[in-house]
Structures are given as structure tokens and as C-alpha cells.
Amino acid sequence: MDNKKDYQADRRRFLVSMGVAGAATLAGPSLSAMVNEGEVEWGEDHEIVVIGSGFTGLAAAIEAHKLGATDIVVYDMMPYFGGNSTYNGGLFAVPDSPLQKENGIEDSPERMTADQVLAGRGLAYQDLLLHVASHANEALQMTLDAGTEYLPYLQQLGGHSVPRTYQTIEACGAGIIRPLVEQCRKLGIKLVTRAKFKRLIFNKEGTVEGAEIAMGYYFGRDVDGTPVNVRSKRGLLIATGGFARNVGLRSAQDPTLTEEVPSTNPPSATGEALLEMFRVGAVPVHMAYIQTGPWASPDEDGFGYVSNYSIYNFAHSVSINVRTGKRFMNEIADRKTRSDAQLALRNDDGSPLPPITITSFEDAKEHPTMEKVLKYKVGWKFDTLEELTAHFNVPLEPLKAQIEEYNGYVKSGMDEQFGKPMGKAEGKYIRAPFVVVRNWPKVHYCQGGAQIDVHARVIGSDNWQPIPGLYAGGEVTGGMHGVSRLGSCSIPDCMVMGMTAARTMMKS
Numbered sequence: 001m002d003n004k005k006d007y008q009a010d011r012r013r014f015l016v017s018m019g020v021a022g023a024a025t026l027a028g029p030s031l032s033a034m035v036n037e038g039e040v041e042w043g044e045d046h047e048i049v050v051i052g053s054g055f056t057g058l059a060a061a062i063e064a065h066k067l068g069a070t071d072i073v074v075y076d077m078m079p080y081f082g083g084n085s086t087y088n089g090g091l092f093a094v095p096d097s098p099l100q101k102e103n104g105i106e107d108s109p110e111r112m113t114a115d116q117v118l119a120g121r122g123l124a125y126q127d128l129l130l131h132v133a134s135h136a137n138e139a140l141q142m143t144l145d146a147g148t149e150y151l152p153y154l155q156q157l158g159g160h161s162v163p164r165t166y167q168t169i170e171a172c173g174a175g176i177i178r179p180l181v182e183q184c185r186k187l188g189i190k191l192v193t194r195a196k197f198k199r200l201i202f203n204k205e206g207t208v209e210g211a212e213i214a215m216g217y218y219f220g221r222d223v224d225g226t227p228v229n230v231r232s233k234r235g236l237l238i239a240t241g242g243f244a245r246n247v248g249l250r251s252a253q254d255p256t257l258t259e260e261v262p263s264t265n266p267p268s269a270t271g272e273a274l275l276e277m278f279r280v281g282a283v284p285v286h287m288a289y290i291q292t293g294p295w296a297s298p299d300e301d302g303f304g305y306v307s308n309y310s311i312y313n314f315a316h317s318v319s320i321n322v323r324t325g326k327r328f329m330n331e332i333a334d335r336k337t338r339s340d341a342q343l344a345l346r347n348d349d350g351s352p353l354p355p356i357t358i359t360s361f362e363d364a365k366e367h368p369t370m371e372k373v374l375k376y377k378v379g380w381k382f383d384t385l386e387e388l389t390a391h392f393n394v395p396l397e398p399l400k401a402q403i404e405e406y407n408g409y410v411k412s413g414m415d416e417q418f419g420k421p422m423g424k425a426e427g428k429y430i431r432a433p434f435v436v437v438r439n440w441p442k443v444h445y446c447q448g449g450a451q452i453d454v455h456a457r458v459i460g461s462d463n464w465q466p467i468p469g470l471y472a473g474g475e476v477t478g479g480m481h482g483v484s485r486l487g488s489c490s491i492p493d494c495m496v497m498g499m500t501a502a503r504t505m506m507k508s
């Protein structure tokens with residue numbers, strides 16, 4: 001049976017029954033339009049079907065196996081696994097973690113949630129945040145069980161009120177994805193690449209029963225693949241990530257995010273599966289909240305080396321407006337606050353004026369990325385302030401005075417200029433030799449997506465109830481982070497909601 005033809009026929013019948021002239025007048029298609037009449041020819045049949053092999057998808061698959069599922073399959077449209085999660089910086093926020101306990105740092109899921117609500121400008125979904133924060137330790141344990149290794153210290157990222165962020169020893173999400181993929185293989189979970197999810201298939205009762213998957217698809221080449229209808233006994237999990245690389249979709253939400261604005265994301269962040277969920281009636285949430293990363297560099301492509309370098313070093317560095325030689329922001333404010341402050345720095349003709357971030361070599365060398373930053377010439381080392389100011393054309397005297405003033409805040413523990421929390425800057429004075437990078441924001445994360453509940457069920461706009469059989473987690477969903485996501489909070493979000501989806505599916 002030709003599903004495409006059937007869907008179009010169904011949709012035509014639906015539109016006629018609604019008495020509307022065309023799809024444009026319809027706010028969103030009703031579930032009733034999506035029901036497949038007659039017999040669907042199933043090419044594959046599984047217990048659990050997951051679309052997307054990032055943190056969300058792999059955590060779901062492993063958790064489903066733990067709960068007794070024996071036939072689990074994960075499809076990914078790319079020739080490799082892991083999507084954004086592989087490119088990721090490996091920074092993982094966990095409240096009440098073993099490392100916090102070892103270091104006497106007091107924290108709680110409620111405290112992490114409060115930090116996130118503040119960054120989300122009050123629009124974050126607190127129930128989801130608290131759910132994730134309360135289960136983050138379980139997600140951390142899943143990665144440790146799989147063999148992930150973390151640096152022996154915690155970092156305090158922008159907007160977090162305490163140090164609570166682990167980082168993989170590779171300073172990369174691949175340090176989590178690789179062990180999870182190996183774990184899946186050991187457990188007999190099927191992992192299939194070049195398999196692109198095209199559309200959902202509903203049964204007559206309006207329950208998602210499966211999906212059309214294009215097998216043998218090749219991204220970026222003219223290879224569409226062969227459509228196969230895949231059935232899933234316990235429903236379908238969409239874990240396909242964000243849409244930062246879909247310029248049409250992101251600029252429709254935020255017209256400033258044109259093709260000219262670079263992104264840290266890999267090309268797989270297309271958002272097509274999200275659009276399919278909207279097509280069947282999922283509720284769009286916060287689609288215009290698209291985050292730019294204030295630690296990115298205009299001197300390299302994508303996330304590069306400077307991002308992780310800056311994330312680590314911002315806490316004990318100064319960011320300087322090269323025109324004035326003065327600081328212009330709290331270097332560890334939340335991402336939106338910092339990106340907005342950076343984007344406001346302009347030359348007279350309106351062109352971008354990237355600020356510089358200055359760190360003492362002595363402190364910068366503590367993070368593994370410094371060597372790469374210097375090696376690939378996306379950061380520079382200077383022995384004196386004179387050399388530094390000549391290189392970046394910064395006024396020397398104001399910068400000297402600024403550094404002296406800031407070092408006073410390091411001593412007193414109080415930043416009187418921008419209120420930066422100085423705990424992680426203790427004893428870390430800005431002094432020669434210096435390491436300097438330039439920063440400029442890049443499109444990084446989509447806060448918007450499909451609405452879900454704390455059971456990872458996708459909510460339908462028909463009746464504001466879960467769409468039966470449809471689950472989602474991770475960056476494809478919206479609402480959790482509100483206006484701005486705090487750094488290192490996507491890994492817990494993705495992993496916990498993946499695990500949650502598995503728990504819900506296994507009860508079905």
C-alpha cells in the first residue's frame with residue numbers, strides 16, 4: 001500500500017468534511033486526519049522504536065532494555081551516531097552529585113531548578129525542570145556504568161549558583177556517546193544509520209502505531225532511500241534534536257537568524273521530525289527562543305576549541321570591549337545576558353566588534369583545551385600588556401586600570417562592576433603572561449519544540465491530552481528551558497527524558 005497516497009487521501013477527506021477550502025485556513029491538522037484507513041503493510045515490527053541516536057535516544061534504549069524490553073531499535077538518518085550529542089562539550093550539570101558531596105558543596109534539585117527558572121526569564125516549565133534535576137544522578141550513573149570518565153573537578157558555569165557541572169575527560173559529548181553506543185551493542189539493541197524518519201502512522205483509534213522510515217537514505221546526496229513501514233508495539237520516541245541548522249525554520253521564528261549567522265550545530269539539526277509532530281497536532285512551544293552561545297569564536301567554525309576553553313575560563317577572566325579597554329558584562333551571567341551584551345558591541349558602521357577575553361596563562365593551562373586554542377591560532381599568548389594591546393588595538397591605560405580594579409574584586413570576593421560570583425576566581429588574578437581569545441555568539445540551541453509532559457508524552461492540540469503512542473525528549477521538545485537554557489543542562493534534560501520515555505513506554 002502507498003502510505004503517501006493514503007495520507008493525502010485522508011487529509012483531503014478531512015478537509016472536505018471540515019468544509020474548508022484549503023490547508024492554509026487550518027490552524028493545525030487534527031489527529032482524525034492522520035488515521036490510516038485500511039491495512040498498512042508493515043515491513044518491520046519491534047517492541048520499542050526510537051528515532052535519533054543522541055543522548056535522548058540512547059538513554060531511552062538502554063533504560064528500556066533494563067526494564068525488560070527485548071526488541072529495541074534506534075534509527076538515525078546520518079551515516080554516524082550521536083547528532084549534536086557527539087559534538088557537545090561533555091558538560092553535565094548534576095545537583096546533589098557525588099563530587100559535590102566530596103567537596104562540601106550544598107546543592108539540591110530545587111536549587112538547580114531555581115537557577116534555570118531565573119535564566120528562562122520565568123517561562124521555563126518548572127515541573128519538567130524539577131523532574132530532570134531530581135533524576136540527573138541516575139543519568140550520570142548510566143554514563144558511568146557505560147564507561148564515561150569525567151574530570152575530577154566541578155565547574156561553575158554561567159547562571160549556576162554553585163559549581164555543579166561535570167565534564168568528560170575528552171571535553172566532548174563523544175565521551176558519553178561512544179560508551180553508550182558500545183553499551184547498546186553489548187545489550188543487543190539494534191542501531192541503524194542512514195534510516196530517515198519520514199512520517200507517523202496512526203491506527204484507526206488514533207494511536208501512533210509506527211512510522212515510515214526511508215532506509216538507505218543518504219544525507220546531502222540525492223539518495224532518498226526505500227520507504228519501509230516500521231511498527232512499534234509500545235509506541236514511538238522522537239529524539240531527533242533541534243533545528244539550529246534549518247535556516248528557513250529558525251529565521252521564520254527569529255528573522256535575525258539568517259544564513260549569515262553561523263551555528264555550532266552539525267548539519268543533522270534540521271527539525272524535520274519536529275515539523276511532522278506539529279503536522280499531526282503536537283503543540284508548538286517557545287519556537288522563537290533560539291539560543292546563541294556567548295563563548296563561541298569568530299576565528300573558527302562551529303563550536304571549535306574556543307567555546308570549551310571560554311566556558312571553563314570565563315569564571316576567572318575578564319571580557320573586554322576592545323574600543324574602551326573596559327569590561328562590559330558579568331562573564332558568567334546566563335547565556336542570553338552575555339550574548340545580548342556582546343551583540344551590542346559594534347563598530348561605527350554597525351559591523352560586529354568582537355570582545356577579547358583575557359586569562360592568566362597560569363590558570364588557562366589548567367584546562368586541556370588551551371593547548372589546542374594556541375596550536376590552531378584561535379587564541380594568543382602575550383608576555384606583556386603592551387604586546388596584547390598593540391595586537392588588538394586596545395587602549396593601554398584604561399585596560400591597565402580595569403585589570404587593577406578587577407584584581408581588587410578577586411581579592412575582596414565582590415565584583416562591584418557586574419556582580420559576577422567570584423567563588424571560582426578566588427586567588428586567580430589577571431597577570432602576565434596572558435592568553436587571549438575573541439568571542440562572538442553563534443546559534444547554538446533551540447529552546448522551542450513540541451510540548452511534552454513529565455512522562456515524555458507529546459501533548460496534542462486537539463484536546464490538550466497526550467497523543468497516544470507518541471513520545472519525545474531532548475532538544476526536539478520545548479518549554480523546559482524557557483527563554484534561555486543554562487549551560488550543561490541539556491545532557492541531564494536529554495538523558496532523563498529519554499529514560500523517562502522508556503519508563504512510560506514500558507508501562508504501556
Ligand SMILES: Cc1cc2nc3c(=O)[nH]c(=O)nc-3n(C[C@H](O)[C@H](O)[C@H](O)COP(=O)(O)OP(=O)(O)OC[C@H]3O[C@@H](n4cnc5c(N)ncnc54)[C@H](O)[C@@H]3O)c2cc1C
Pocket residue numbers: 051052053054055056057075076077078081082083084085086087088089090091092093173195196197198239240241242264265266268269270271272273303444445473474475476487488489490491492494
Ligand atoms: C557544539 C555543541 C556543544 C554543546 N555542549 C553542551 C554541553 O557541554 N552540555 C550540555 O548540556 N549541552 C550541550 N549542547 C547541547 C546538547 O548537546 C544538545 O542539546 C543535545 O545533544 C541534543 O540531544 P538530542 O538527543 O536531543 O539530539 P541529538 O544529539 O541532536 O540527536 C538527534 C539525532 O537525530 C537524528 N535525526 C534528526 N532527524 C532525523 C530523522 N528525520 N530521522 C532519523 N534521524 C534523525 C540526527 O541525525 C541526530 O543524530 C551542545 C550543543 C552543541 C551543538
